Amino acid sequence: MEEALRFFRAYEVWIYLLLGFGGIIYIRKFILSWQELRGAAFGLERDSAQGRLNQASSILVLLLTMAILEFVLVSFIAPVVPGAIPFLTPTLDLLATPSATLPPVTPQPVEAGVLSTATITPTASLAGNGCIAGEIVILIPKDGDEISGAVEISGTVDVPNFGFYKLEMKRPEDANWLTILAGNDIKKNEILGIWNTTLLPPGYHQLGLVVTDNQGKALPPCVTQVRVTNIQATP
Numbered sequence: 001m002e003e004a005l006r007f008f009r010a011y012e013v014w015i016y017l018l019l020g021f022g023g024i025i026y027i028r029k030f031i032l033s034w035q036e037l038r039g040a041a042f043g044l045e046r047d048s049a050q051g052r053l054n055q056a057s058s059i060l061v062l063l064l065t066m067a068i069l070e071f072v073l074v075s076f077i078a079p080v081v082p083g084a085i086p087f088l089t090p091t092l093d094l095l096a097t098p099s100a101t102l103p104p105v106t107p108q109p110v111e112a113g114v115l116s117t118a119t120i121t122p123t124a125s126l127a128g129n130g131c132i133a134g135e136i137v138i139l140i141p142k143d144g145d146e147i148s149g150a151v152e153i154s155g156t157v158d159v160p161n162f163g164f165y166k167l168e169m170k171r172p173e174d175a176n177w178l179t180i181l182a183g184n185d186i187k188k189n190e191i192l193g194i195w196n197t198t199l200l201p202p203g204y205h206q207l208g209l210v211v212t213d214n215q216g217k218a219l220p221p222c223v224t225q226v227r228v229t230n231i232q233a234t235p
Helices: 002-010 012-039 043-080 088-095
Strands: 136-140 150-157 162-170 178-183 187-196 203-213 222-228
Touching: 002 012, 002 043, 012 043, 136 203, 136 222, 150 162, 150 203, 162 187, 178 187
Parallel strands: none
Antiparallel strands: 136 150, 150 187, 162 178, 162 203, 203 222
């Protein structure tokens, strides 16, 4: 299943071109058969023209059905099927880098009257991990924002040799990431998708933007941490 979905994603443009080319051919045949049917004077001619008209109609319906199926598979099914979008495992490895979970800073002894750099440096923001201004950025929500319900995620995905992007989430204490949506269009300060946090438990969650180039190489993810404030219904 995953291999078939990867095939339909990889050759999406060629599939549409072939279906479109076939549609043009059989639309022409349909028109010619229709004209021949209208001008037929004898029963045998009408039967022959009707047969060709029915054949062209059937193939046009088949081509249209295949185009709709391709669109549904690529746009709705592939993003939610684990393994349909390639290189998920490298993504998890990249997101598990130490920059996402900051180690404790060991205070260094200093002379009297001299400030220690380690003690005055603020905790690094998760949003700095893998984010590149103008190329890979999560604009909304910002690091530390409180969110609830359906949240519009906006940002920028514009890298050389762009392939596709995906958004993932997890709790800070969890090891594995969950893909929530994906896209294959370049975005510049635009909406990347809608994150439905309704069923998430209140607390901190991490949101990761992962970009993969057209060679299948996943770039370091841009990670931000937010606080979900959904009110849980009392049973």
